[in-house]
Amino acid sequence: MSAAPDSRPAVVWFRDDLRVADNPALDAAARTGRPVVCVFVWDEQSPGLRPPGGAARWWLHHSLTSLDADLRERGSRLVVLRGQAEPTIGALLTDVDAAAVFWNRRYGGPERRIDTAVKTAAREAGIEAESFGASLLFEPWTIRTGSGTPFSVFTPFWRACLSAPPPRKPLAAPARLAHGPTVDGLAIDELGLLPSHPDWAAGLRDTWEPGEPAAHDALDAFATSALPQYREDRDVPGVDGTSRLSPRLRWGELSPHQVWHTISAARNARTNDGALADAAATFLAELGWREFASHTLFEHPDLATVNIHREYDSFPWPRLHPSVLTAWQQGRTGVPLVDAGMRELWTTGSMHNRVRMVVASFLTKNLLIDWRRGEQWFWDTLVDADPASNPFNWQWVAGSGADAAPYFRVFNPELQRTKFDRHGDYVRRWVPEWDTAEYPEPVVDLPESRRAALAAYETVKSAQRA
Structure with missing residues (x-):
């Protein structure tokens, strides 16, 4: 007869992997x-950690539930x-006399420092401690250039991923978990993640079902349904043509492996459908862009505050009246596509990806407002505000980031509206x-502000050349 399993529990530390x-x-x-003891620690105190913004906290509450x-x-x-x-997990391991603790990896600098400290302390105490790859398809240290350095351009990065x-x-999800010792904890409501005074989340509730x-x-x-037309529909904000999976991936309700294999299976089920194959490849490349952002965060832990290309530290951001930033935040700039996107964001906690690029370009290049102000606003208002993708994409639009958009690329919001919202369906819905x-x-005057932006960016380029 086999011996009974050891009664000392294994602890699973959940973070942004809220799935079974x-x-x-x-x-x-x-x-x-x-x-098994499953634990989530709400940590707003550890140095360097960035607490989620308001919309993301709303999502987190429901995902934890x-x-x-x-x-x-x-x-x-x-x-x-x-x-x-670190001390909270350490105390828990002692209290339950844990034999092991397991978690899935995070890639930000402060998070890695915390995880390393917990792992070191646990092992020194004789407790098994292991971490796993779960939120990325490829670990950052496995995708490197031929010279062993990180990639800074997406196309060769994704080509290397596809060659790996x-x-x-x-x-599969475990069918049953052996119940661990009783641990006193908080009710999820006690974390205070939901807005109450006032409760501004009605639009989020109408739009999303977390979990x-x-x-x-x-x-x-x-x-x-949407994948076959993804290439054609993904840039049209008035059409429900995108996956809307980003908050699911942000909080780990889905893993990228599940998404990868589901899309691949849909493509492989119709091997003679070239259009579907192209749509699947396009979507998986978007999953690759998410990977690229996280790999960049791994190399640049200060991604949300420091330009990757440090020459942009000298960019001459002018001092504009605060009302201009407020007009952008509230969707009252007088530029229809920008205003529609910002109102969609405020109401639903999300924004169509094409429009995200337009509103970010408008803020940084037409209004000449520091990209960090926009990144901070998105951090507080997006349900999918991700510590890698959010600053990575803002730096990409501003021109200071990895594989950055050329500094002379200024999205004309009126041309974008006539091209992608030809009949005005999206703008009329929100404005x-x-x-x-x-x-x-x-x-602002769009042509004049574009000229001013190009002149400002040229000062940086001139200084770099000099």
Whole structure:
């Protein structure tokens, strides 16, 4: 007769991997045969950590609630704690007499320092401590140029990814988890993640259903319905042609491996459909852009505050009246596509990707407002505000980042509107007063502000050449 499993528990530390399927840390704990303690630590105190913004906190609340329900169906539950992660996890491991602790990796600088400290302390105490790759298809240290340096241009980066061993297949969710010792924790409501005074989240509730089950529904619906037309529809904001999976990936309700293999299966099911193959390749490259952002964060932990190309530190951002920034934030610039995007963002916590580029270009190049002001606003208002993708994309538009858009590329919001919202469906939905006397004049002259932007950028380029 085999011996009974060790009664000392294995701890699974959840962070931005709020799912039970394809969760390598949870899978490893279940395979030990030990009781399992699942924990989430709300950490607003550790140095360097960037607390989520308001819209992301709303999503986090509901995703944690969904995860707790999924764990309870498997015989476990989510223990919620608050405090600095390193001492909080250390105390938990002692309190439950843990034999092991498992988690999935994060790639920001402060997060890595915390994880390294926890792993070192646990191992010194005789506790098994292991981390796993779960939120990226390729670990940052595995994709390198021929000379062993990180890539700074997307196309060769993605070519190297596609030449690497293919992403692993997703792991199944554990059917049952052995219940661990009782741990006193907080109710999710006690974290105070939801807005209350006032409750501004009605638009978010009307737009989204967070949680792993809804995430899988969204992925399946995209793969079967929208994917075939993805190449044509993804740039049209008035059409429901994008995947809308970014908040699911941000909070780990889906893994990129699940997305990769679902899209690949949809493509492979119709091997003679060249258009579908092209659409799938285009979408998977967008997943690759997400990878590129995270790999860049791994190399540049200060991505949200420091220009990758340091020559832009001397960019002559003018001192504009605060009302101009407020007009952009509120969608009252007098530029229809910009205003529509900013109002969509405020109402739903999201914005169409094509419009994100337009509003970011307008802020940094027409209004000449520092990209960090826009990044901070998106951080607070996006449900999918990601510590890598958000600053990475802002730096890309501003011209200071990896594989940056050329400094002379200034998205003309009027040309973008006539090209991608030809019939005005998107603008009219979010700016109903457009084409009426109530709609304001533009806060800047578009051709004149473009010339001013090019002149400002040329000063940086001239200094660099000198």
